[in-house]
Amino acid sequence: MTRRAHSFLLLIGLLAGSSASAQTSMVVLTLPAGARAAGGGDAAPFATDASALFYGAQRLPRTRAVAASAGTWLGDAQLASVAFATPVAWQRRAQTVMALGVQSLDYGSVDEIVPDPLTGGTRGTPTGNRVGGNELAVTLGLSQNVGRQRIGAALTYMRQAVADLSASAVTMSAATGLTVRGWDVDFSGEHATTSRRDPSRRTLSIPTTQRLSAATPDWGRQSARWRGVVEARRVSGEGTTLLAGGEAEFRSASKWIVQARAAALTYSEETARAPWTVGGSAARGAWTLDYGYQGFGALGAVHRMGVTWRAIHAGTRSR
Secondary structure, eight states, rough: OOOOHHHHHHHHHHTTBTTTOSSOOEEEEEEESSHHHHHHOOGGGOOOOGGGGGTTTOOOOOOEEEEEEEEEOSSSEEEEEEEEEEEEEEEEEEEEEEEEEEEEEEEEEEEEEOOOOTTTSSOOOEEEEEEEEEEEEEEEEEEEEEEEEEEEEEEEEEEEEEEEEEEEEEEEEEEEEEEEETEEEEEEEEEEOOOOOTTTTTOOOOEEEEEEEOOOOOOOOOOOEEEEEEEEEETTTTTEEEEEEEEEEOTTTSEEEEEEEEEEEESOOOBSSSSSSEEEEEEETTHHHHHHHHOOGGGGEEEOOOEEOOOOOOTTTOO
């Protein structure tokens, strides 16, 4: 391992250190892909905009939609994502939607050090130079809705650059879901791959995710509604997360829509992540402004802002 790569692993360890056994490659795949989901514990049912592409793609909106979000992650890291979805085929009982999206994580930079073998490589002497790193994931996905069933599939090309090293890989995600009398059940397997290359260790470190989620129907009146969500997800190297959350929606006479969402979480592994998240949205017409928050104890807090656009057609549902 070069001294440049060793220097930057210290920063990646902090970013991925939200879990005691977190991965040190493609951290971006384990972070919330959008502001809406971030406010609800990163549960897939909350991703009702184009960012659903990053959760298995089966929940892509059935109209043209764009979602973009950004925020500062731990330290000086910058996290951003953008996704575009559009219908591409219609049949009598089926509709196909295609989406393209990008996720990026810029780690910032740290001092370059020469590792000291007497400390096991955990300490060293600064050289006066700075080194940086970043991760990029580009995803292409399709979803099809046939009656009450939905399926999705996506391919992701990813690249990580750490100091003077870089590597890339391709992964596949697939998901399916069913709606019965307004109740939704979904399962997804995300980022399966045969490529096992970590640019810093030259070994595998691509995190895979399995999700099982359920969402209630919208309950309440037209001006005030709410729904509940539960999810169990397992991320390789980070253990299992269980969450229960909800989302309330209020509509005003002036056609504003305000949403509030929150989730309580439990983790199977020791982590700095707070056991709760909160978020909200304000929408009028085709545009929505989203926000998500989660605390990280002594490491600080993460704020995520996003904006979405969605074509409005007669009969378009809010979910």
